[in-house]
Amino acid sequence: MTGITLNQVNKSFGPIHVLKDINLQFGAGEFVVLVGPSGCGKSTLLRMIAGLETISSGDLLFGDERVNDLEPRERDIAMVFQSYALYPHMSVERNLGFSLEIRKRELAEKKEKTAKASGILGLNQLLDRLPKALSGGQRQRVAMGRAIVRDPQIFLFDEPLSNLDASLRIEMRIEIAKLHHKLKTTMVYVTHDQVEAMTLADRIVVMNAGRVEQVGSPLELYKNPTNLFVAGFLGSPKMNFVDHEDKALNLPKASLHPDAKTYGIRPEHVSVTNADKAAHLVGTIEVVERLGSDTMFYLNHGAQNPFVVRVAGIDETNVGEKIGVVFQQDNLHRFDQSSNAITA
Incomplete structure (x- = not known):
């Protein structure tokens, strides 16, 4: 060796x-x-x-x-x-x-x-x-x-x-x-x-x-x-990115960072909730992938790329329905103007 x-x-x-x-x-x-x-x-x-x-x-x-x-x-x-x-x-x-x-x-x-x-x-x-x-x-x-x-x-x-x-x-x-x-x-x-x-x-x-x-x-x-780049390359499906000015984003003040231009969250680090004020992001389901072990929802939330949600097991929610998602705050990523991760 x-x-x-x-x-x-x-x-x-x-x-x-x-x-x-x-x-x-x-x-x-x-x-x-x-x-x-x-x-x-x-x-x-x-x-x-x-x-x-x-x-x-x-x-x-x-x-x-x-x-x-x-x-x-x-x-x-x-x-x-x-x-x-x-x-x-x-x-x-x-x-x-x-x-x-x-x-x-x-x-x-x-x-x-x-x-x-x-x-x-x-x-x-x-x-x-x-x-x-x-x-x-x-x-x-x-x-x-x-x-x-x-x-x-x-x-x-x-x-x-x-x-x-x-x-x-x-x-x-x-x-x-x-x-x-x-x-x-x-x-x-x-x-x-x-x-x-x-x-x-x-x-x-x-x-x-x-x-x-x-x-x-x-x-x-x-x-x-x-x-x-690294955040988006590793992980399947890849990490969701939401611009800080996205009108569909509704993060609590404690999660915001003054230097953050982009927020990232992986599909497995969100949970589905009602499309109400408690949701951190609301969107309409455009595509559903039912894989047996997991269900993938692709949400239209007004941005160019869909927001992907991974739900464990089989979920019967269908295309066209409006849902909200809540982010796991410990797994929320923040990136600055230069696309670098903010760690402080």
Whole structure:
């Protein structure tokens, strides 16, 4: 195991400054997820750690060793991509051990490491199959097993679940979490899916437009987002934002802040009440999503974006009805003119 340090790392493609003054430190054995919208620079940062992209300026260290100039094969890393990239004419067993085969490792070592990887990932019954006879989830497990066989210091994942359907994504999230628990190896994982980030990470790095917005544990970022971007990116459904001048907003004086331009509240941190003066916001239901475990109401309250309410269980309230909501004051967020969180 080894940690990763990035000191003042920048990346430019010609005149385009893609990554700007990245300073991060990942502990040995930590599972770190890089998350953000498309084009934020997260995959470029991962590729720089792997050695597939050069660093324009700054230092990248594995432990105490500066690795800027090392080739990918010299960095003792293994990478799992979005595409499985399996050899179609090779069995699962040979796909798993091929990296050792081309390094001319002893047969006993190859068999031992292949057996270990297939055991960890539940592939023992599939070793004789060709990739075309595998499901998407099984192919991704083979791709991960191929990385495990190399016994690297660092695992890098570049959106490995993007090609899977919803149920397989959940299954593979569990597999990756179990893999980290067993191997306790440093892992850096890139995704645009905030659910993957929240469920897998020891720490999350939220990126936007080539910069790091916030770093912290999933619950830290959920509870204490540092700005509007982080608050709106993490959470499903995302946080509701209401302008301080919104006429539908009726917060008590004790909840107001003189510097607050925007108030934020998550859909799960409000309760439904009658559309009366006791409500903190009143709106008309435009859409209802009944999910069984939860019911989602999308309220029109005169603003551009609907206000989302999450109610536990099944609720029979229908489209067109007017309801009020009450905010949980301990979970109310306030943001200033510069979109930064107000903490005092």
